[in-house]
Amino acid sequence: MHRNVDIKVAVLLGLIGASVFSVPLLTADRYMLRVLTFVGVNVIIVAGMALLFGYAGQVSLGHAAFYGIGAYASAHVVTVFGWPWVAGVAIAIVLTAAGGLLLALPSLRLRGHYLAMATLAFGEIMRVAFVEGKGVTGGPDGLSGIPFPSFLGIEVDSAGGNYWLVWSAAAAVLLIASNLVRSRAGRAMLALHGSEAGAMSCGMDLTGLKVRVFVISAAFAGLAGSLYAHVVGFISPSTFSLHVSVLLVAMAVLGGTRSLAGPVLAAVILTMIPFADAVIPGLSRSAVETIQEWQEDVYGLTIIAVMLFVPGGIAGALRRIAAKGSVR
Amino acid sequence: MAASRTRLALVVTVAVAMVIVSLSGCAAESEPVDDSVDVTEPYRIGAVLSLTGTFAGLGEPEKKTIDMEVERINDAGGVHGRPIEVLIEDDATDAETAVAVTTRLLERGDIVAIIGATGTGGTMAMRQEIVRAGIPQVSVAGGTVITADFHPLVFQTPWSNSLVVPFTLRYLEEQGFYKIGLISDTGGFGKDGVEVIKEAIEGTDFELVAEESFNPGDTDMTAQLTLIRAADADVVVLWSAGREAATVAKNMAQLDFGIPLVGSHGNARIEFIEGAGEAAEDFVFAAGKILVPEAYGEDSEEYAVATDFIERYTERYGEAPDTFAGHAYDSLYIIVEAMQRLPEGFSPEDLRDEIEKTTGFVGIGGTFNYSETDHNGLTEDDLVMYRVSGGRWVLEER
Incomplete structure (x- = not known):
């Protein structure tokens, strides 16, 4: 039985991988590839948010800051110091992981909304730092002229190439995350989510666990930031504002707990909202404008509605459907 | 088992989402882009404006101005007997959206120039797309960085700091x-x-x-x-x-x-x-x-241009235009007049060169004189x- 499922999973994995990666072969529409590339970037961050929120039960309102640190670090060393792109990505990951560690050590002793407050403050501090640190960040004017990703002497400058690059990174991140949640650490996270006191009474090192999850999610955001910077070629503080942090939380909440699939699907849906006309042919321009006007409200209402009516989010709904199916 | 199901569900959702997306994209692509009832195909200019978000108050008069002036230009015979059409996209005052909608505009393949963005952030974020497509851009944003961080394809109309x-x-x-x-x-x-x-x-x-x-x-x-x-x-x-x-x-x-x-x-x-x-x-x-406008001197050309614009705008919209409306007016006419000076069948490259040759253009923001080194074009006299x-x-x- 178990073996059967594994084979099915392997086949499905192959099919999905193939279909995701065949998109640039099926279409040459650069607008759509662009939008889907942004979706991929958000999927990478949300994978980390899913671990942090959905498994470990911690709320971070500061992940846009890590996203920004990754983007600025990578853009700065590549554009100003002339380092190769791969080094930029590595710096982005190392710096955000270190930043995550520094923030996590003192603040993860806090719980619930106190942690949310601490991360909110961190996000705000970093936003000011992005604006004021003109020497490194370019200040409010931002950094422009960031080169495309390139390795082994090949510059990835096509929309399809960028799409493949970002989704390869997303696939790697999802693989790491899915392995993690099936490991001992994953079970420990679920225990933490269920009852912090209960988990502690079983002798778990909760602080250590929370710090590790936080560092991993920060590093994912850093990787996403680096990819974003090189794909778009321009970054400025407004891309890494509180608004983005809230959007990320909305994705995690809508996605639901104890799941990676839910948050990933939520990331796809919420990222696509302002670009609805990329996937719904014939949607009028004014309809899209109306959607954009109400975008923030949609995110906020989504969080409230999910909390009130479907606490399990998309993941919970998927689980209910699966359970019904298996009852027969 | 539960973990396999997590992974299974993950894989399924991503796949379904991507397939839907790519299929609908193909469907959209196969549809003919055809909205030309008239025999002559219009010249198309793209505009990226902030119609929603923080800068909505700036983007709104910009859009109103463009709508009004495009009608006027077409009533006067358009360019080379062909009408012009400005495709306006909303960037929601967001850099990422500005990039995406610019990509969409340029993806059409028939855009000759881009107006915008409303904000400096959006304008800078669009640059990579503009450069890749080799299409001239005339921004309505005021940041000094836009023309100080010089690129041959990028022009601007507001007075800089x-x-x-x-x-x-x-x-x-x-x-x-x-x-x-x-x-x-x-x-x-x-x-x-x-x-x-x-x-x-x-x-x-x-x-x-x-x-x-x-x-x-x-x-x-x-x-x-x-x-x-x-x-x-x-x-x-x-x-x-x-x-x-x-x-x-x-x-x-x-x-x-x-x-x-x-x-x-x-x-x-x-x-x-x-x-x-x-x-x-x-x-x-x-x-x-x-x-x-009296500042120009009442018998000057500048005065005539400004009062004419103010009168028409006020009549149509019931309110006087502000400076942002003026920046949109200048951007549109700098592009259109350069097109009119060129022979039919010009390339985006020709248009860029011709925009750079703009001298003595009397607009709303002042009198524009672009050069190889000055893409702002205004002086303190304005x-x-x-x-x-x-x-x-x-x-x-x-």
Whole structure:
């Protein structure tokens, strides 16, 4: 039985991988590839948010800051110091992981909304730092002229190439995350989510666990930031504002707990909202404008509605459907 | 088992989402792009404006202006007998969206030039797409960085801080105000202004006795202003394009300051006068001549162009155009007149070269003279000092 499922999973994995990666072969529409590339970037961050929120039960309102640190670090060393792109990505990951560690050590002793407050403050501090640190960040004017990703002497400058690059990174991140949640650490996270006191009474090192999850999610955001910077070629503080942090939380909440699939699907849906006309042919321009006007409200209402009516989010709904199916 | 199901569910959802997306994309692609009922295909210009988000108040008059002027150009026969069409996209005052909608515009393959974006951030973010497509861009955003970080394809129409700051300093010098108490916002416009001011006063008789700032959204600047007063300034210079400028004026009135307040073109909006009320009286700032077209001299071409535009805009929309409407007017006509000077069948490259050759174009923001090294095109001659008097703008006596 178990073996059967594994084979099915392997086949499905192959099919999905193939279909995701065949998109640039099926279409040459650069607008759509662009939008889907942004979706991929958000999927990478949300994978980390899913671990942090959905498994470990911690709320971070500061992940846009890590996203920004990754983007600025990578853009700065590549554009100003002339380092190769791969080094930029590595710096982005190392710096955000270190930043995550520094923030996590003192603040993860806090719980619930106190942690949310601490991360909110961190996000705000970093936003000011992005604006004021003109020497490194370019200040409010931002950094422009960031080169495309390139390795082994090949510059990835096509929309399809960028799409493949970002989704390869997303696939790697999802693989790491899915392995993690099936490991001992994953079970420990679920225990933490269920009852912090209960988990502690079983002798778990909760602080250590929370710090590790936080560092991993920060590093994912850093990787996403680096990819974003090189794909778009321009970054400025407004891309890494509180608004983005809230959007990320909305994705995690809508996605639901104890799941990676839910948050990933939520990331796809919420990222696509302002670009609805990329996937719904014939949607009028004014309809899209109306959607954009109400975008923030949609995110906020989504969080409230999910909390009130479907606490399990998309993941919970998927689980209910699966359970019904298996009852027969 | 449960874990396998997690992974299974994950894989399924991603796959389904991607397949739906790619299929619908294909469907969209196979549909013929055909909205031309008329025999002659229009020339298409793209515009990326902020119709929603923080800059919606700027994007709205820009869109209104473009809609109105495109009709006028087409009624007059268009370009080479072909109509023009401006495809307006909303960037929601968001850099990422600006990039995506620019991609969409350029993806069409028939766009000859791009107007926008409304904000400096959006304008800069679009650059990679613009450069890749080799299409000329005329921005309606005012950031100095847009043309200072020079690219042959990128032009702009608003007055930049590097023009307005020296002009304003000359006024202060005339008035004998040498000790400046500076207050600015921490947004892009304020920070840019502070930097240009500091550079400009280096090695002059001017002295920066206080430098204070506030964040967009702040509702009280009393603390900063008290520090400026303690520094014994001759004049308070305010550099901010936000609605907080009105609060600065009001706080100064409450504190009974007794020294003048001088602002910038960022305050050339009726919202400032409405917001500050009585406190706006005697507020002095530099801006283009559109606010009081008489500044041009009543028999000049500039006066005729400006009053004609103001009349038509006011008649159609029931309100007078602001400076942002003017920037959109200038961007559109700089592109269209360059197209008209070129023979039919020009390439985007030809159009870029021709836009760069724009000289003596009389627009709303001033008279534009682009060159190989100057893609802003305006000079200090296009500016004038205003004073708020009786709730309206009057020319400052010099």
